[in-house]
Amino acid sequence: MADTMIGVIGGSGLYEIDGLEGAEWQTVETPWGTPSDAILTGTLNGVKMAFLPRHGRGHVHSPTTVPYRANIDALKRIGVTDVISVSACGSFREEMAPGDFVIVDQFIDRTFAREKSFFGTGCVAHVSVAHPTCPRLGAACLEAAKDTGINVHQGGTYLAMEGPQFSTLAESRMYRDSWGADVIGMTNMPEAKLAREAELCYASVAMITDYDSWHPDHGEVDVTQIIATLMGNASKARDMVAMLPALLGSERAPCPHGCDRALEYAILTAPDARDKTVMAKLDAVAGRIL
Numbered sequence: 001m002a003d004t005m006i007g008v009i010g011g012s013g014l015y016e017i018d019g020l021e022g023a024e025w026q027t028v029e030t031p032w033g034t035p036s037d038a039i040l041t042g043t044l045n046g047v048k049m050a051f052l053p054r055h056g057r058g059h060v061h062s063p064t065t066v067p068y069r070a071n072i073d074a075l076k077r078i079g080v081t082d083v084i085s086v087s088a089c090g091s092f093r094e095e096m097a098p099g100d101f102v103i104v105d106q107f108i109d110r111t112f113a114r115e116k117s118f119f120g121t122g123c124v125a126h127v128s129v130a131h132p133t134c135p136r137l138g139a140a141c142l143e144a145a146k147d148t149g150i151n152v153h154q155g156g157t158y159l160a161m162e163g164p165q166f167s168t169l170a171e172s173r174m175y176r177d178s179w180g181a182d183v184i185g186m187t188n189m190p191e192a193k194l195a196r197e198a199e200l201c202y203a204s205v206a207m208i209t210d211y212d213s214w215h216p217d218h219g220e221v222d223v224t225q226i227i228a229t230l231m232g233n234a235s236k237a238r239d240m241v242a243m244l245p246a247l248l249g250s251e252r253a254p255c256p257h258g259c260d261r262a263l264e265y266a267i268l269t270a271p272d273a274r275d276k277t278v279m280a281k282l283d284a285v286a287g288r289i290l
């Protein structure tokens with residue numbers, strides 16, 4: 001069995017985690033550029049863990065400029081097996097209230113100004129993202145959140161918008177009423193797609209901060225309200241993360257859902273037609289099969 005290494009990508013309001021033994025900020029360079037920040041590595045209750053603040057410490061990167069490919073490559077490169085993405089989100093459902101967490105299991109990708117794949121000319125691959133999150137990892141997050149006493153909802157569709165502006169009222173109503181989205185954020189795409197290409201299990205934990213702009217009693221979303229809710233959410237998220245090592249264990253059986261074998265039949269470019277420079281860039285992401 002392989003060693004588990006839990007990688008936590010911290011969203012807005014979650015820029016570090018405490019309690020890691022042997023904690024060290026590690027600088028990692030990748031063929032896709034520099035990640036959002038150094039990666040905090042160490043062990044928690046005997047399980048290897050890595051933490052990467054998505055926007056960088058000090059919140060430097062906007063949702064559009066987050067270096068998603070570098071982030072996922074860097075996590076894979078240092079040995080991460082399971083990625084838990086923690087994100088601040090607006091809610092389209094009355095019952096998913098600010099302060100609650102949602103274990104997201106589907107996405108609608110409305111982003112348009114980001115690099116979305118490690119593959120392309122010189123090495124073409126098509127992975128399935130029909131089920132973009134890992135049920136095994138999602139179940140562990142659900143249990144960790146429940147054990148922490150968080151009001152958590154199992155399953156939800158996350159609408160990924162480009163931002164950085166929030167949605168118009170018409171968009172908010174359309175996402176909620178016609179498209180059936182449950183939560184909205186700006187960062188989980190292409191992160192989830194890239195994690196699948198890199199054969200990493202990926203779970204997304206949405207921390208609800210607001211009701212976006214559809215709710216008649218809550219008015220429009222504003223960032224001061226989001227930050228106020230985030231202050232409470234961040235400590236809950238840290239407590240949830242602390243439960244994960246015990247639930248996942250230090251040794252890991254292959255993913256029963258095949259996340260860690262996603263590239264098995266995905267590469268279409270014939271071996272003799274593959275571009276050597278492109279192949280070199282894929283050393284961490286696709287090294288298992290190349």
Ligand SMILES: CSC[C@H]1O[C@H](OP(=O)(O)O)[C@H](O)[C@@H]1O
Pocket residue numbers: 010011012013054055062063086087088089163185186187188223226
């Ligand atoms: C702080 S409000 C908008 C900002 O918060 C979310 O970031 P993240 O997903 O990294 O927690 C949202 O997607 C926006 O980027």
Ligand SMILES: Nc1ncnc2[nH]cnc12
Pocket residue numbers: 088089090091161166167184185186209210211212213221226
């Ligand atoms: N309402 C919202 N829309 C997009 N991203 C968000 N992040 C937190 N709240 C959000």
